[in-house]
Amino acid sequence: MLLQIAWKNIWRNKVRSAVILTAIALGIFAGVFNMAFYYGMVEQRIETAISTEVSHLQIHQKKYLIDPDSKNSIANATALALDISRLPAVKHTSNRTLVNAMISSAESGSGVRLVGIHPEDEKRITDIHNRVVEGSYLEGVNRNPILIGEKLAQQLNIKNRSKLVVTLQNTEGEMMYASFRVTGIYRTTNPAYDEITAFVRSTDLETLAGIPPNHAHEIAIFLNNSTTLDATMSALQMQRPDLEVQSWRELMPEVGLVEESMDVSMYVFMGIILFALLFGIINTMLMAVLERRKELGMLMAIGMNKKKIFGMITFETMVLSLTGGVAGILIGGALTLYLSHQGIDLTHWGWAAAYESMGYDTMVYPILKSHMLIRITLMVLLTGFLGSLYPAYKALKLNPADAIRIDI
Amino acid sequence: MKVIDIKNITKTYTDSEVEVHAVNGVNLSFEQGEFAAIVGPSGSGKTTLLNMLGGLDTPTSGEIHIGGTNMASLKGSQLIDFRLYNIGFVFQAYNLIPVLTAKENAEFILQMQGIPKKERETRVVELLTAVGLGDRLDSRPSKLSGGQQQRVAVARALASKPKFILADEPTANLDSNSTENLLDIMEELNREEKITFIFSTHDARVVKKAHRVITLEDGKIISDEVKAIH
Structure with missing residues (x-):
């Protein structure tokens, strides 16, 4: 019944909920699409680096790396x-x-x-x-x-x-x-x-x-599957300790660095969006709680304990956040799916040359992976939970005897 | 059997360094099956007394025993749980949850008690039928009249089979017909099910129906009149 009440409560004030849901959906959409775009761009760069420039692994004489x-x-x-x-x-x-x-x-x-x-x-x-x-x-x-x-x-x-x-x-x-x-x-x-x-x-x-x-001077090695990269590299290095075995990450450190920092920077970006949305969520839920002081007072009076009051408000905020988040993910996912076939031609934009000079393809095919969506969903839920804390605190501070007599 | 036993309770507020005795040395007890009204002018202490009886406020001194339990011994969540299982509330402004139907509103308290769905439904349909709302089970409060909403509130209060029901000015927002109807239903439940009702009221119609009328003035009982004994 809590889920049912949470869902019904969200739609008590349709305009207010629609405004915050739209804000959450747009924010998540922007984050999801941005992630998909940059992941696509970096993956293509890595793919090009491997398939055109360096392969998965290379072997050199140790001396050659110092003095080519x-x-x-x-x-x-x-x-x-x-x-x-x-x-x-x-x-x-x-x-x-x-x-x-x-x-x-x-x-x-x-x-x-x-x-x-x-x-x-x-x-x-x-x-x-x-x-x-x-x-x-x-x-x-x-x-x-x-x-x-x-x-x-x-x-x-x-x-x-x-x-x-x-x-x-x-x-x-x-x-x-x-x-x-x-x-x-x-x-x-x-x-x-x-x-x-x-x-x-x-x-x-x-x-x-x-x-x-x-x-x-160089033996370039292409693997069947990039997941075996580290294991194959170690095996070859053990077999020939006199030679230097390097992966594409070492051979193209700038690409490796972008790949490594990609996850962190994307989730920081998403975190910033969610942090901004957090204030909107707090505001919406605070208004909802203050409007319902009388009802909350009644619930406390008839025996709803603090844990359940906290749970009800937290649940409602998380349902609100998740609804907006899922809408944003669906919109972002649909656009990504469409553009993953069509591609985004950066030559229509002024800054295409700058990307090209860094080795990035000007035709980008965005990518969305299931682990990204799971993490984004968890981040949205965490935002909802955090957003519920202050409104829930305000609700728990209510004195039921006073709250049931408030004229709203 | 005594349901409530109040021993010399006082409630004192300090307002601008002046002590105000909202309730002052009240001794009172209620037996199972009473239909009592607490009356008195505004500021006489009715609401404060009712809040203390309902465990929503604590006396400055004195003791309240409900069904043998000293209310002062209950802390935090124990007190809330005690209210959930022992006391039914009916409020002046009905205070129903607007997004739930009549049936769901009455069922809510049973859900908090963890009663299985089938048992909840049987009990709630039975109660709503008893208060004359058998045909409005799926109506939301906004689709019900004030009198009907208050009857849902009575059904909700009765759902958990409490030891007694506290009704704070239950008829204040109702017209004559609805008041009459509500009082008849409550009196019938009192007579047939031996449910204890304690009202705080200004309403002469409630006073007329009550079997016992306790009059408060300046926080003290000035009269305690028993009109009829079951």
Whole structure:
């Protein structure tokens, strides 16, 4: 009966309840949608970071991380990569040779990180081949093909099929020059990455930089499931303590940090909304209690004890808060569901470029997860409970003998 | 059998350093099945006395025993529970819960006592039928007349089978017909069920029906007249 009374009491003053319910629903809607939007944005960033830039795990020589010299490579990399790819948690591996170089066109030059790849292996773990916007993926040219980012192409003012000169220091410390032919231009969601990363065939780079065959600077590992990340990382690290095994969180600390701080910042944001709503809830319930002093006095007189009075008011406030909260979650959830298919195109907004420069996709697909909804619901209930305390205290302070004679 | 035994109670308020004796040395007892009215002018102490009888106020000195229990021995929630199980209240302004139906209002007190639903319903329908509202079980207070609302309040007070019912000016807001009707119902319940009713009233119609009339003035009993004995 308490639930029934609480529900009926809420609708005693329809306008007042509708106002606070609307405020709660709008606040929760704003919080839910904001959460879904940023979760979507960050998840996409992480997905891009893993599938395009770094994979789940990478293995390097320890020395390479301190001094990224081409001499500091992993010997017998092919056999090691083969061993790793046989682990059940691992989907594919790809060996890479990495050399910092100067790249020049007829008009301009730029510092780049040359990534020497085995094109077919790389296809299995990154989606760079799907991000080629012009030309092809290191195909169509027999000698020294190179795939460069759109941003770099703009900077060098070159087109597909243009010739570039690559200057680098080989493992002996000598300066080496070679001309490469652009076979394709790619574009990821991270222009900063596109600007400094160029792909060549590993065999071409080994020859030019004097890297011994079967050596690699980096073994990139793509897992079947990201939940096995920590376990696989530990296992590999134990197996090869002489090498450094790193996850994408360490390789892209800025993305890892955003992921880690996301939960806290989103719930703080939701907390601020609920804190503001708390005052509205207190005000509404206080008015409801003061209007019902006579009735509360009667209930106390006929034998409703303080625990039940407290429970009744708390219950009513929580039902009020939850009703508004559920309405907000439903509206926010429906809009998220719709936009999770349609996407939100940030290019319509002025600040899209700023997000893009940080590596975020300008097409955001919001995400809502059940654990978010459960936590939001619990937060709404807690707000309702807190909002009931002062009105309930005022009710408990009533003297039944006086309250039943109040003229309202 | 004595239901209420009041031994030399006083209630003193201090107003601007002046002591006011709202109730002053009252000795009184009520037997099971009485139909008594406490009368007196405004400020004579009727309401204070009724509040103390109902456990809503405590005497400054003296003792009140209800069914053998010294009210002073009950603290906090014990006193509230004592009211729940032993005392029925009927108020001047009916004080029904507006969002509940007549049946739900009468049932509410039984629910607080933890009585099972089926038993509650049987008891409440029986009582509301007894007060002439068998056909208005599902009406909300706003759809009932003042007299009908007060009859729901009587049914609510009776629902928990209390030792006695305190009615504070129950007819003050009612017209003549409703008053007559309500008093007839209460008298019938008193006669047939031996339920003890104690009224505080100004209403001559209530005084006329009462079997015992206690008159208060300046906090003291100036007369205690028994008109009829059951």
